[in-house]
Amino acid sequence: MNQITNILINQKLNNIKRVAAMLCLGYGGFILDKDKDKIPLYSFHIQCPYRFILNNKIILASYDISKRFQKNFDDAAENTIFDEIVKKIFLPLLPLKIIHIKISNFGDIEIIFENKMIFQTFIDSSQEVEHWRFIDSLEQKHIVF
Numbered sequence: 001m002n003q004i005t006n007i008l009i010n011q012k013l014n015n016i017k018r019v020a021a022m023l024c025l026g027y028g029g030f031i032l033d034k035d036k037d038k039i040p041l042y043s044f045h046i047q048c049p050y051r052f053i054l055n056n057k058i059i060l061a062s063y064d065i066s067k068r069f070q071k072n073f074d075d076a077a078e079n080t081i082f083d084e085i086v087k088k089i090f091l092p093l094l095p096l097k098i099i100h101i102k103i104s105n106f107g108d109i110e111i112i113f114e115n116k117m118i119f120q121t122f123i124d125s126s127q128e129v130e131h132w133r134f135i136d137s138l139e140q141k142h143i144v145f
Contacts, residue, residue: 001103003143004101004103004134004143005101005102005103007042007136008027008028008042008098008101008111009098009099009100009101010097010098010099011027011028011042011097011098012027012028012029012094012095012096012097012098013025013026013027013094013095013096013097013098013113014026014027014028014029014030014040014094014095015027015030015040015043015094016086016090016091016094017086018065018080018082018083019045021047021065021066022045022046022047023044023045023046023047023050023062023065024043024044024045024046025043025044025046025119026039026040026041026042026043027040027041027042027043027044027098028040028041028042029041031137031138033137039137040135040137041136041137041138042134042135042136042137042138043134043135043137044109044132044133044134044135045132045133045135046062046121046131046132047130047131047132047133048062048107048121048122048123048124048125048131048132049061049062049121049122049124050062050119050120050121050122051119051120052117052118052119053117053118053119053120054115054116054117054118055116059085059089059117060082060085060086060089060090064080064081064082064085065080065081065082066080067080067081067082068080068081093115093117096113096114096115096117097113097114098111098112098113098114099112099113099114100112106123107121107123107131107132107145108120108121108122108123109121109132123145130144130145131145132144132145133145
């Protein structure tokens with residue numbers, strides 16, 4: 001896991017989005033893939049519980065991705081509490097520099113950003129399933145935990 005921490009320290013979070021119920025965090029700028037699509041240089045795809053903390057308050061968590069923002073709308077894109085918080089709170093803050101990152105032996109991740117925001121994940125299964133994936137798009141390498 002030192003490989004991931006060495007890559008990400010001092011990199012900037014510049015993209016946050018979801019793909020269905022998966023959180024995607026993009027770091028270190030963008031490159032073009034083989035199809036000429038713009039993708040993050042490095043990214044985490046998170047499938048386990050997570051939360052963002054700022055000023056001792058949880059401002060976004062994995063639960064938010066499944067809750068509709070407006071009940072009278074379908075489950076269309078951008079109609080979850082997650083989408084609303086990302087749009088109103090996170091996007092104006094980006095990019096955010098990573099000043100500390102730790103990955104435990106269990107695979108729990110803790111990232112502290114320059115504005116003192118903390119991102120945490122929690123592995124919640126005893127089974128060997130994919131909890132998160134780190135992608136190095138430059139080296140075309142995936143590390144799965």
